[in-house]
Amino acid sequence: MALKVEGLRVYYQTLRGDVRALDGASFSVGDGEIMGLAGESGCGKSTLGRSLILLKPPMKYVGGEVLLDGDPLPIWDRERMAPYRYKKVSIIPQQAMNALNPTRKIGRLIRELLEARGVSSRDLLPELKRRLDLVELSHEVLKMYPIELSGGMKQRVVMVISTLLDPSLLIADEVTSALDVSTQKRVAEMLVGFRDHKFVRSMIVITHDISILYQIADSILVMYAGKLAEKGPTEAIVRRPRHPYTQLLISSLPEIGVRHTERRLSGIPGSPPPLLEPPQGCRFRERCPVAFDRCREEPPFEELAPGHLVACWRAHG
Amino acid sequence: MKRYLTRKLAIYILTFFLAVTIDWVIPRFMPGDPVQTMLSRANLRAEAVEVMRGYYLKAFGLDVPVWRQYLNFWVAVFHGDLGVSVYLFPKPVSRVIMEAVPYSLALLIPATVLSWIAGNKFGAFAARRKWLDNTLLPVGYLLNATPYMWLGILLAWAFGIALGWFPIAGAYGFDRTPSLSLGFILDFLWHWFLPFASLFLVQFGGWAIGMRNMVIYELEADYSQYLEALGTPRGLIRRYAFRNALLPQITGLALQLGVIVAGSVVTEIVFSYPGIGYLILQAIQNQDYFLIQGCFLFIIIGVLLANLVVDIVYIVVDPRTRRGMMGES
Numbered sequence A: 001m002a003l004k005v006e007g008l009r010v011y012y013q014t015l016r017g018d019v020r021a022l023d024g025a026s027f028s029v030g031d032g033e034i035m036g037l038a039g040e041s042g043c044g045k046s047t048l049g050r051s052l053i054l055l056k057p058p059m060k061y062v063g064g065e066v067l068l069d070g071d072p073l074p075i076w077d078r079e080r081m082a083p084y085r086y087k088k089v090s091i092i093p094q095q096a097m098n099a100l101n102p103t104r105k106i107g108r109l110i111r112e113l114l115e116a117r118g119v120s121s122r123d124l125l126p127e128l129k130r131r132l133d134l135v136e137l138s139h140e141v142l143k144m145y146p147i148e149l150s151g152g153m154k155q156r157v158v159m160v161i162s163t164l165l166d167p168s169l170l171i172a173d174e175v176t177s178a179l180d181v182s183t184q185k186r187v188a189e190m191l192v193g194f195r196d197h198k199f200v201r202s203m204i205v206i207t208h209d210i211s212i213l214y215q216i217a218d219s220i221l222v223m224y225a226g227k228l229a230e231k232g233p234t235e236a237i238v239r240r241p242r243h244p245y246t247q248l249l250i251s252s253l254p255e256i257g258v259r260h261t262e263r264r265l266s267g268i269p270g271s272p273p274p275l276l277e278p279p280q281g282c283r284f285r286e287r288c289p290v291a292f293d294r295c296r297e298e299p300p301f302e303e304l305a306p307g308h309l310v311a312c313w314r315a316h317g
Numbered sequence B: 001m002k003r004y005l006t007r008k009l010a011i012y013i014l015t016f017f018l019a020v021t022i023d024w025v026i027p028r029f030m031p032g033d034p035v036q037t038m039l040s041r042a043n044l045r046a047e048a049v050e051v052m053r054g055y056y057l058k059a060f061g062l063d064v065p066v067w068r069q070y071l072n073f074w075v076a077v078f079h080g081d082l083g084v085s086v087y088l089f090p091k092p093v094s095r096v097i098m099e100a101v102p103y104s105l106a107l108l109i110p111a112t113v114l115s116w117i118a119g120n121k122f123g124a125f126a127a128r129r130k131w132l133d134n135t136l137l138p139v140g141y142l143l144n145a146t147p148y149m150w151l152g153i154l155l156a157w158a159f160g161i162a163l164g165w166f167p168i169a170g171a172y173g174f175d176r177t178p179s180l181s182l183g184f185i186l187d188f189l190w191h192w193f194l195p196f197a198s199l200f201l202v203q204f205g206g207w208a209i210g211m212r213n214m215v216i217y218e219l220e221a222d223y224s225q226y227l228e229a230l231g232t233p234r235g236l237i238r239r240y241a242f243r244n245a246l247l248p249q250i251t252g253l254a255l256q257l258g259v260i261v262a263g264s265v266v267t268e269i270v271f272s273y274p275g276i277g278y279l280i281l282q283a284i285q286n287q288d289y290f291l292i293q294g295c296f297l298f299i300i301i302g303v304l305l306a307n308l309v310v311d312i313v314y315i316v317v318d319p320r321t322r323r324g325m326m327g328e329s
């Protein structure tokens, strides 16, 4: 098991109280696995991703454990976490387009970043160039400022930078969202290529676009309002979703060819509950078409079939 | 690059043209007739008055139609001939100004440059120290909001009159003549300190606050967050943030130049410091409109030149403008 997360809780401290953006997450990602993380905007995907690498105020660690390659990750301790960053866990942030210092040439930025982490940039230069070739970027980009690159080029530069030290785990947050459809496909394939070349051991790919995950993910984890709703192999999640929320999500995807093709994601009536003071019981209850009495209690996130977990009373019933 | 520079240059030339025109117009619409003032000062008989009036009008170039006066003014500007001072007649205006300029520059340049450097360093430093931040911020805002004149008067009163530590008028003692002797230099610095300090302090507050806010903004920027997520030591992230925060501060300096010059005019007046500012006051009091004109012309050219320098520095330090310009041409 490359990554194992147990009961992870991360809240945002605000003046009005704690925002429970990640309220108890338990899951694991296997060696070489690409796990997709999906769900509506604001459900806590980035919170989960970020807390695994840089947990800092206003984020607050409330509880839970993270094991990476069998070793506990001290995610609650900003200083002790430092040596693991980049070398063990790395991230392609959601705002990758702005992730490069605008006043440094790409090459110099990479050199300074590596030296600051105690890695010889000279030794890594051939590998860096090889990877630039792999993402179809000319070596000239090293002599350019970020402003001279297109959005898609910046995205690929960040992909290369983030994986340069061959981390065990890569968190890729919305890498495809800002790109046009054909570029999306290429970038998604590059991510798979990175895994196949063993640049990264395993990967969490965050997106609200399940069709991308269908292309590249081995498994999919669906979140709803700070909780895990369902996790399973991609085929199972797409063909036989068990959680009502996942079913609605999947049915809104035309390409995958389930019924109700015209229904959009935003077409799920209602909106997620507030995370400041979330309601008791199943958080999907308000919008769930099949809710019943029992849903006033919180459903456990439990295995239905090997590797397929669901948090829903109907599914367990 | 070329197009960018041409455009910039065109803006400078247009500004110069407009400013010089306004500079020519304003004294002519001021109340009072300087020639009349001089004549009444001389207490002459009636016939003599007419003769003298003719002489003065000719001497000042006022005996030709207005449009000619305007053209003549431009010709004169390019010859560096700013006419003759009325109040210090017959001393040429350019001489009068050149005698005052060193004093103005001696205040303005050190106060501006040092406050910019010190303010930026201090602001960046305060941005990461909570206790300093909590004390600096109110003080900085207070300093920055203080009009130059108030702070000048306050300092003059506190350290000049109440404590008696510093003189509050002139650039050196009345009993001294300028020389390069140690005694004179010390005396000069002693007189220089208060006006310098009041100019410095107001500006310092502004730069420190600006820098503090910019550094905090840069440290929150996506690129800083990314570097932090990759475990980059704080030193490098701060270095980037400081460097990038400096860019708007340079633009800020260009925008502030006019205000700073106005502040130094007022400060010179408060401390009777014999620079251009003090000269302007004298010229206005004596309705010496050639002198007023000359002083303003000098300030216009000075501010435009300083702006140009800052612009060029900006192009050199910000790769984005540099590269952007290349792409354009």
Ligand SMILES: Nc1ncnc2c1ncn2[C@@H]1O[C@H](COP(=O)(O)OP(=O)(O)OP(=O)(O)O)[C@@H](O)[C@H]1O
Pocket (backbone or CB within 6 Å): A012, A013, A014, A019, A021, A039, A040, A041, A042, A043, A044, A045, A046, A047, A048, A058, A094, A208, A275
């Ligand atoms: N700095 C913050 N302070 C307070 N609340 C926050 C903060 N950042 C995020 N939140 C809240 O935490 C919740 C989860 O946010 P998160 O960014 O993890 O969502 P997401 O699933 O990544 O959404 P998106 O798809 O839009 O990126 C949201 O409801 C948001 O309002």
Ligand code: SF4
Pocket (backbone or CB within 6 Å): A243, A244, A245, A282, A283, A284, A285, A286, A288, A289, A290, A291, A292, A294, A295, A299, A311, A312, A313, A314, A315
């Ligand atoms: S637990 Fe109840 S409310 Fe929640 S998803 Fe299942 S059926 Fe719907």
Ligand SMILES: [Mg+2]
Pocket (backbone or CB within 6 Å): A045, A046, A047, A094, A173
């Ligand atoms: Mg997000």
